[in-house]
Amino acid sequence: MQLQTRTLQKLLDDSLKEDYGIKGDITSDAVINSGTQVKFAINARQNLVLCGIQIAQYYFNEYSSIKYQIHHTDSEIVQKNTAIISGSGLAKELLLLERIILNYMQHLSGIATTTSSYVELVKETKAKIFDTRKTTPMLRQLQKYAVTCGGGYNHRLSLDSGILIKDNHIAICGGITKALQRAKQYSPHYTRIEIECDTLEQVKESLLSGADIIMLDNMSPEQIHEAVKLIDNRAIIEASGNVSLNTVKSIAEAGVDVISVGRITHSSTSVDIGLDII
Structure with missing residues (x-):
């Protein structure tokens, strides 16, 4: 992930502005002296796969004078009661950034886990x-x-990332064969064409029409x-639709190449990460 991209930087900046409001943290302004210094640790409160370190770095670097040390990096398995980041700095700066950093880290680490x-x-x-396009608007890249x-892989990032002919395309176009013929006429030579199939008859028709990837929905x-x-190895095989932790193994054992799982992005539970003053 490149946090240097302007789009992502703007997302992070706007997220903080949303939390800041107009006057900022009036609670800290009311009860904490301006020069108060604290030591802190951001801790894993459960076992998790970490994601979001670069976001924490961005906020600390761009919006504070806080000195910090990173103990674990993205993709690492972090055990419960382990420090992820520790450091010291102005209490008001830390409390200003606490929730926005934790929100991102908890959510993204939940998806990774x-x-x-x-x-x-x-x-x-x-x-x-693989993931799907079932993501939160504006958070897809993250x-x-x-x-x-x-440890997963990315399916289409956006609608122009590849041709995926789904049931509504087929219905509007007038059938699988016609849809595939039109897609082949339209697409560049380097673009694979994927088609969604609900039945074995549709699979047969897709094979005859030369689909590159067949999604078993x-x-x-x-x-x-x-x-x-x-x-029989004549196309890449993807399985999709209502995949869960209870079914994914049996689906994989059936011999597919790809399993796309919408719920890893749209239904993952945030993990428990907290910031403690030490």
Whole structure:
């Protein structure tokens, strides 16, 4: 992740402005002397896969004079009751940044931790865990980065990242064959064409029409196994739809190449990370 990009910097700046309000932290202004110095630690309060260190660095560097030390980096497994960052500085500066830093780190580390759980379950298979476009508006770049910290991979970043023909495209276009023919006429030679299939008959038609990637949507492990035999290495196989920690292993064992999981970005629970004065 490149925090130097203007878009991401603006997101972080705007996030702090939202929390700052008009007058800033009036509570700290009311009860803490301006020159008060403190020592602090940002601690993991549960086992987790870390993501968001660069965001903490950005806020400390751009909005404070706080001196800090980083003990763990993104993608590392951090054990409960372990310091992630420690340091010292002005109490008012620290309290101004505390919540915005923790919000990002808790959310992104939650995604990384959940992704890691899926990756662990399929590690004995050839399947790789991918995310989807089911992300929070304006947070996609960060959420997809968190997926990679957890050992997963990124699917399309945006609509122009690849051609993925889904059920509504097929319905509007008038069928799989017609949709694939039009996609091939439109796409550059280096662009792979993926098509979503709900049935084995659609899989057969997609193969005959020359799809590069076939997405098996909401199929049972038994149906997926049949589709894998039918495709017989003639296309990359992706499984998607209602994938959970309870089903991902059986889906992977059916022989697919890719498993896309929307819930790793849209439903991951934030992990418990806290800032303590020491």
